[in-house]
Amino acid sequence: MNDPSELPVNEIPPEAQAVLNSIEDTQTRFKRNLAFSLAGLVVFLFFVLYIIGLDFRFMARWLGFIMGGMGYTLLVSVLAITLACILAVLGALGRLSRNPVINSLATAYVSLIRGTPLLVQVYMWYLALPQVGQALERMGIAGAQRWFTLPALVAGILALGVCYGAYMTEIVRAGMQSIGVGQREAAKSLGMNSSQMLRRIIFPQALRVIIPPVSNEFIAMVKDSSLVSLMGVWELSYRAIKIGRRYFQSLEMLVLVALIYWVMCIILQSVQERVEAHMARGDRRTH
Amino acid sequence: MAERDTMVSIQNLHKVFGRDIYVLRGIELEVKTGEVVVILGPSGSGKSTLLRCINFLEEPTAGTICVDDLTVRAGEKGRERNRRILEIRKKTGMCFQSFNLFPHMTALENIIEGPVTVLGQKPQEAIPYAEELLGWVGLSDKRDEYPARLSGGQQQRVAIARSLAMRPKVMLFDEPTSALDPELVGEVVDVMERLAREGMTIIAVTHEMHFARDVAQRVLIMDNGGWVEEGPPEEIFTNPQHERSRRFLAHIL
Ligand SMILES: Nc1ncnc2c1ncn2[C@@H]1O[C@H](COP(=O)(O)OP(=O)(O)O)[C@@H](O)[C@H]1O
Numbered sequence: 001m002n003d004p005s006e007l008p009v010n011e012i013p014p015e016a017q018a019v020l021n022s023i024e025d026t027q028t029r030f031k032r033n034l035a036f037s038l039a040g041l042v043v044f045l046f047f048v049l050y051i052i053g054l055d056f057r058f059m060a061r062w063l064g065f066i067m068g069g070m071g072y073t074l075l076v077s078v079l080a081i082t083l084a085c086i087l088a089v090l091g092a093l094g095r096l097s098r099n100p101v102i103n104s105l106a107t108a109y110v111s112l113i114r115g116t117p118l119l120v121q122v123y124m125w126y127l128a129l130p131q132v133g134q135a136l137e138r139m140g141i142a143g144a145q146r147w148f149t150l151p152a153l154v155a156g157i158l159a160l161g162v163c164y165g166a167y168m169t170e171i172v173r174a175g176m177q178s179i180g181v182g183q184r185e186a187a188k189s190l191g192m193n194s195s196q197m198l199r200r201i202i203f204p205q206a207l208r209v210i211i212p213p214v215s216n217e218f219i220a221m222v223k224d225s226s227l228v229s230l231m232g233v234w235e236l237s238y239r240a241i242k243i244g245r246r247y248f249q250s251l252e253m254l255v256l257v258a259l260i261y262w263v264m265c266i267i268l269q270s271v272q273e274r275v276e277a278h279m280a281r282g283d284r285r286t287h
Numbered sequence: 288m289a290e291r292d293t294m295v296s297i298q299n300l301h302k303v304f305g306r307d308i309y310v311l312r313g314i315e316l317e318v319k320t321g322e323v324v325v326i327l328g329p330s331g332s333g334k335s336t337l338l339r340c341i342n343f344l345e346e347p348t349a350g351t352i353c354v355d356d357l358t359v360r361a362g363e364k365g366r367e368r369n370r371r372i373l374e375i376r377k378k379t380g381m382c383f384q385s386f387n388l389f390p391h392m393t394a395l396e397n398i399i400e401g402p403v404t405v406l407g408q409k410p411q412e413a414i415p416y417a418e419e420l421l422g423w424v425g426l427s428d429k430r431d432e433y434p435a436r437l438s439g440g441q442q443q444r445v446a447i448a449r450s451l452a453m454r455p456k457v458m459l460f461d462e463p464t465s466a467l468d469p470e471l472v473g474e475v476v477d478v479m480e481r482l483a484r485e486g487m488t489i490i491a492v493t494h495e496m497h498f499a500r501d502v503a504q505r506v507l508i509m510d511n512g513g514w515v516e517e518g519p520p521e522e523i524f525t526n527p528q529h530e531r532s533r534r535f536l537a538h539i540l
C-alpha cells in the first residue's frame with residue numbers, strides 16, 4: 001500500500017493516468033468514427049441520386065434562376081421574423097399584464113392563432129381581408145377596400161409574422177417567468193421601476209433562455225416562407241416547382257431546392273451557436 | 288442639509304399573508320440616524336417580513352413606515368405613493384441572504400447599475416465611485432469577473448457595494464452570512480462592521496454574535512411577530528428579562 005503522504009503532490013499515479021488516457025482515446029475514436037459515418041452517408045446519398053439518374057447538368061443550369069428567388073425568401077423571412085419578435089415581446093408583456101383588457105387581448109391572440117392552420121391564415125390575409133374592406137367601404141369608409149387588399153408579399157409577411165409571433169409569445173413569456181424572484185427583488189430594492197427592471201434585468205437574462213427555442217422558430221419560418229408561393233410570389237420553392245413541372249424534372253428541382261433550404265438552415269444554426277456562446281459569458285464554465 | 292434625528296420609524300405595522308397568516312402584529316420601531324440595530328428571533332418569527340416591509344418588497348397590511356423624510360401609510364394608493372416608495376428604496380440599501388447579484392453583469396457593472404439606470408448617471412461618472420467601493424470591500428482585482436466566478440463571500444461583498452453605490456441612508460441586512468461557508472463569514476461581517484464604524488444606519492437580522500455583541504448599539508428579540516425584549520447587547524445577552532428570550536438565546540449562544 002502507498003502512504004498518501006509519500007506521493008509527490010500534483011502527480012497523478014500511473015493507474016489513474018491509464019484510466020484518463022483510455023477515456024480520451026474513447027472520445028477521439030468516437031469523434032473520428034462520427035466524421036467517417038457522416039461522410040459515408042453523404043457519399044451514399046449522392047450515389048443513390050446518381051443511380052436514379054439525376055440530371056446534375058440540368059440542376060446546374062437552373063441553379064442561378066432558382067437562387068434568384070432567394071431574395072424573396074430572405075426578404076419574407078427577415079421581415080416576418082422582425083414582426084414576430086416585436087409581437088412576441090408585446091404578447092408576452094400582455095400575457096403577464098395585470099390589466100384585464102390587455103391580458104385577455106394577448107391571450108385571445110395566442111389562442112386564436114395557435115388554434116388555426118397557417119395555411120388558412122395566409123388565405124385570410126390575402127383573400128378574405130379584401131372582403132372585409134368591401135364591407136367597410138359599403139358602410140361608408142372611403143378607400144377601405146383598397147387598404148384591405150394586400151399585395152401577395154405583404155400578406156405573406158403579415159401572415160407569417162403574426163403566426164410566429166403567437167408561438168414566440170409563449171416562449172418569451174416562459175423565459176421571463178423563469179427569472180427568479182430574487183433578481184426582481186434586487187432590482188426593486190435599488191429603486192428601479194418596472195420598465196427599468198424589464199429592460200435591464202429580466203429581458204437580458206430571459207434572452208439567454210429564449211434563444212434556443214426562438215432559433216427553432218426562425219429555422220421553421222425560413223421553410224414556411226415557401227407558403228407565399230401559394231400567392232404566386234416567385235421565391236425559391238415556387239421557381240423550383242415551376243421549372244420542375246415544365247421540363248418534367250421535378251425530382252432534380254426539388255432535390256436542389258431542398259439542399260438550398262438545408263444550407264440556409266445550417267448557416268442559421270451556426271449563428272445560433274455563436275450567439276449562445278456569447279450569452280454564456282457569465283457562466284462558470286467559460287473563460 | 289440637517290441630518291434628521293430619526294432615520295427609520297415604524298408605527299403599528301401589521302402584515303397578514305393571504306387571509307389568515309398573521310405574521311407581524313403591531314410592530315413599533317424607531318431607529319436613530321447612525322444607529323446599528325440587530326434583530327434576533329426564532330425562524331419564522333417575522334424578521335425578514337419586517338425588513339421587507341420597510342422598503343415595500345412586501346406590502347404592509349396596516350401601519351406607517353417612515354424612512355428619512357418620506358412617509359408611506361399602508362392602504363394608500365396612487366402614482367404619488369408609488370413615487371414615494373421608489374424614493375424610499377433609493378434611500379434604503381438591502382442585502383439578501385442569497386446575494387442576488389445580476390449574473391449577466393460583471394462585478395463593476397453590478398455596482399454601477401443602480402446609479403446609471405436609476406439615478407441616470409453616465410457610466411463614466413459612476414465608475415470612479417464604483418471602483419472606490421470595490422476597493423473598500425477588498426475586491427479591486429475582481430472588477431471584471433462575473434458573479435458565477437466569485438465565492439459566496441465575494442459575491443456578498445459585491446452585493447453590499449452595489450447597495451452602497453446608491454449612497455443609501457440606511458442599510459438592511461437579512462441574514463447576509465447564513466448562506467456562506469463558515470470560513471467566508473468573517474470577511475462579510477468585517478465589511479458590515481466597517482460600515483457601522485463609518486456611521487451608516489443599519490438594521491440587521493443576523494445571528495453573528497460578534498456583530499450583535501460588539502457592533503450593535505441595540506438588540507431586539509422578535510417572536511411570533513412582536514417584540515419580546517429590547518436593549519443594549521450587554522444587557523440582553525447577560526441578563527434577559529423574559530423566559531422566551533432566555534430560551535432563544537440559550538439556543539444560539
Ligand atoms: N409570501 C408569503 N406568503 C405566505 N406566508 C409567508 C410569506 N412570506 C413569509 N411567510 C410566513 O411568514 C412567517 C414569517 O416569515 P419570515 O419573515 O421569513 O420569518 P423569519 O425571517 O423570522 O424566519 C413564516 O411563517 C412564513 O412562512
Ligand SMILES: [Mg+2]
Pocket residue numbers: 334335336461462
Ligand atoms: Mg428570514
